[in-house]
Amino acid sequence: MRFGLGVPTGTEGLMYPVPYADPEQAVRLAVEAERMGFDSVWGNDHVTTQQYVRAEFADAPRYYDPYSYLSYVAASTTTLRLATAITVFAFRNPVVLAKQVATLDQLSGGRFILGVGIGAYREESLAMDPDRELHRGTHADEYLQALELLFTERRASFAGRYVHFEDVESFPKPRQTPLPILSGGNAVGSRERAAKYGHGWIPAVLSPEEITAGLAEIRGMAASVGRTLPADFDVAPQFSVAPGKDTASALAAFETSQLANHMRSLSKTTLKGQQDDWVNRNLVGSPEQMLDQVRAYAAAGVTTMSALLFAANTVEQTLDMMADFSENVIQPYRREIGEIA
Numbered sequence: 001m002r003f004g005l006g007v008p009t010g011t012e013g014l015m016y017p018v019p020y021a022d023p024e025q026a027v028r029l030a031v032e033a034e035r036m037g038f039d040s041v042w043g044n045d046h047v048t049t050q051q052y053v054r055a056e057f058a059d060a061p062r063y064y065d066p067y068s069y070l071s072y073v074a075a076s077t078t079t080l081r082l083a084t085a086i087t088v089f090a091f092r093n094p095v096v097l098a099k100q101v102a103t104l105d106q107l108s109g110g111r112f113i114l115g116v117g118i119g120a121y122r123e124e125s126l127a128m129d130p131d132r133e134l135h136r137g138t139h140a141d142e143y144l145q146a147l148e149l150l151f152t153e154r155r156a157s158f159a160g161r162y163v164h165f166e167d168v169e170s171f172p173k174p175r176q177t178p179l180p181i182l183s184g185g186n187a188v189g190s191r192e193r194a195a196k197y198g199h200g201w202i203p204a205v206l207s208p209e210e211i212t213a214g215l216a217e218i219r220g221m222a223a224s225v226g227r228t229l230p231a232d233f234d235v236a237p238q239f240s241v242a243p244g245k246d247t248a249s250a251l252a253a254f255e256t257s258q259l260a261n262h263m264r265s266l267s268k269t270t271l272k273g274q275q276d277d278w279v280n281r282n283l284v285g286s287p288e289q290m291l292d293q294v295r296a297y298a299a300a301g302v303t304t305m306s307a308l309l310f311a312a313n314t315v316e317q318t319l320d321m322m323a324d325f326s327e328n329v330i331q332p333y334r335r336e337i338g339e340i341a
Contacts, residue, residue, distance in 0.1 A: 001294060001297075001298050001302065001303065001304070001305065001333065001337075002039040002040065002081075002303065002304040002305070003037075003038050003039055003040075003304075003305050003308065003330050004038060004039060004040035004041060004042050004081070004083065004085075004236070004304060004305060004306040004307055004308060005029065005030070005033040005038050005040070005041050005042070005307070005308055005322065006041075006042050006043075006044070006085065006238065006306075006307035006308055006309040007026060007029055007030050007033075007041045007042065007043050007069070007073075008020055008021040008025075008026045008029065008064075009026070009043035009044055009045070009046075009063065009064045009065070009066045009069050010043070010044045010045060010046035010061075010063040010064070010066075011044065011309075012061030012062055012063070013049065013050075013053035013056065013057050013061035014046075014050075014053065014061070014258075014262045014265075015258060015259045015262045015309050016258050016259070016312075016313065017057075017258045017313050018053075018057040018059050018060070018061045019059065019061075019062070020313075020314070020315065021062075021315050022062075023064065025315045026064060026069065027069075027072060027073060027076060028315075029041075029315065029318065029319070029322075030073040030076070030077065030080065031073070031076050031077060032319060032322065033080065033322065034077045034078070034079060034080040036322055036323060036326040036330075037326050037330050037331065037334075038080070038322070038326070038330070039080070039081055039304070040080060040081035040082070040083050040113065040304070040306070041070075041073065041080060041081075041082060041083065042083045042084065042085035042115065042238075042306050042307035043064075043066035043069055043070055043083070043084055043085070044066065044084070044085060044086065044307070045066050045084060045086060045087050045088045045091060045119075046063040046121075046124065047063065047091055047124055047127070047128060048063075048124055048127045048128075049061060049063075050121050050123060050124070051123060052265060056261075066084050066087070067100045067101075067104060070082040070083075070084075070104060070108075070112070071103075071104055071107060071108075074104065074107055074108035074111065075107075079111075080111065081111050081112075081113055082104065082108055082111050082112050082113070083112070083113035083114075083115055083182075083306065083307075084113070084114060084115045084116070085115040085184060085202055085236075085238060085306055085307040086115040086116055086117035086119075086184035086185075086202065087114060087115065087116050087117075088116075088117065088118070088119035088124070088125075089116060089117070089118060089119075089136070089139055089140050089143045090118070090119060090124075090125040090128070090134065090136065090139065091119075091124075091125075091128065094143050094146045094147055094150065094163055094165070095150065095165050095168055095170065097147070098147055098150035098151060098170050099170060101114055101147075101151075101174060101179065102151070102170070102171075102172050102173055102174045102179075103172070105174040105175045105176055105179060106172050106174070106175050109175065110174075110175035110176045112174070112176070112179065113180045113182060113234075114179060114180065114181045114182070115181075115182045115183075115184050115202050115236075115306075116140075116143075116144070116181060116182070116183065116184060117140075117183065117184035117185045117190060117202075118136040118137065118139075118140050118185065118189070118190075119136075120266065120269060120270045122136075134162065135161075135162075137189045138161060138162065139161075139162040139163070140189070140193060141193065141196075141197075142158070142160035142161065142162055142163040143162075143163055144181070144193060144196075144197040144198075145158065145160075145163075145197070146158040146160070146163045146165070147181070148197070150168065150170045151170075151173055151174055151178070151179060152173070154169065155167050155168065155169055156168045156169075156170065178199065180199040180200060180234065181197065181198055181199055181200075182194070182198055182199060182200035182201060182202045182234060182236055183197070183198040183200070183201055183202065184201075184202040184203075185202070185203065185204075185270070186203045186204060186206065186270065186271075186274075190203070191214060191217055191218050191221060192221055194218050195218045195219075195220075195221035195222040195225070195227065195229070196221070196222070196225055196227065198233075199230055199232070199233060199234060200233055200234030200235065200236055200303075200304075201214070201215070201218060201233075201234075201235055201236065202236050202237065202238060202306055202307075203237045203238070204237060204238040204239075204270065204271065205237075205238070205239065205240070205263070205271055205274050205281045205282060206237055206274070206281060207277070207280045207281050208280075208293075208296040208297050208299065208300035208302075209300070210281075211235065211237060211297065211300040211301060211302055212300045212301060215235055215300075215301045233303075234303050234304055235301050235302050235303050235304070236302070236303065236304035236305070236306035237297075237302060237305065237306065238306055238307040238308070238309070239281075239282045239283055239305055239308055239309075240254065240259055240260075240263065240278070240282040240283070240284070240308075240309050240310075240311060241282070241283045241284075241290070241308050241309065241310045241311065241321065241325060242254035242257075242278075242282065242283070242284045242285075242310075242311040243285075243286075243287070243290070243311075243321055243324060243325065244284075244285060244286065245286055246285060246286055246289075247279060247284065247285045247286075247289065250284045250285045250286070250289075251278065251279070251284060253311055254278065254284060254311045257311040257312065257313060258313055259309055259310075259311050259312075260311065263278075283305075283308075283329075287324075287328035287329055287332075290325075290328075290329050291329055291332060291333060294329065294333055295333075308325075310322065310325075
């Protein structure tokens with residue numbers, strides 16, 4: 001099991017209040033994550049403020065470009081894996097993205113993980129191009145096929161319904177072969193893309209039982225198209241972390257956080273039908289309770305707890321919770337499985 005921190009590239013107004021982290025604080029969180037023993041950091045991707053966030057906060061949230069941010073973090077760390085959870089297909093031309101990804105992977109010494117998806121807020125895509133008619137699932141399939149060509153072919157061409165380019169030489173290629181691409185999302189389409197093209201899956205807020213069922217479905221989908229999933233297929237769900245002395249105190253703290261507000265805002269879309277049991281779908285409670293949940297997720301097939309978000313409303317609170325989580329969950333778990341003495 002590996003442990004990843006969700007970093008504030010696009011979290012103000014969503015998972016955290018406005019303001020939350022200035023640029024220096026955002027980088028500090030990543031550097032401290034490496035020092036505390038986290039394996040990776042995961043940045044999300046937003047380009048404009050969502051309508052419900054504008055209604056809640058007087059000031060605009062700061063959304064940092066994840067690729068610029070992760071490049072800066074790469075120069076400030078040595079072992080930390082750098083990931084997106086997720087890069088939204090509609091925000092970038094695939095030829096440009098292939099260049100950004102390969103450059104970051106080369107400069108970081110092969111530490112990049114590309115998490116991709118269709119995005120939670122259609123209004124952001126429309127804000128960028130209000131006249132564009134886009135079937136996001138078809139677009140995503142074409143995009144992944146196109147990236148594979150750009151990452152592997154000397155000269156790449158693609159002609160699809162939404163993605164078009166001809167005779168592109170995109171060099172350098174990523175340092176990793178293959179570069180890990182993880183399909184983000186809970187919907188059937190996300191699982192299908194993981195099965196057909198991916199090296200992993202990034203769902204959110206699923207129980208261990210739901211993870212087991214989803215992974216079995218992905219394996220079946222892969223077999224139906226003649227594909228065997230890679231041996232290192234990364235099952236990397238996102239979770240909220242709400243520490244407390246017990247379940248009741250942890251839930252009480254969680255309910256007062258902006259993170260809980262964000263989860264509720266997705267009740268009709270990304271997290272539809274998943275608002276009934278925060279405890280069994282996240283890490284909530286005492287350190288021993290969280291350890292039990294980590295064990296349960298490991299047994300379900302989870303290999304990475306990606307983009308962990310803490311039920312805190314300031315950077316300092318987040319750092320305190322990260323330190324506590326590292327000392328009382330990550331380190332004991334690693335001793336338990338023999339990774340450290």
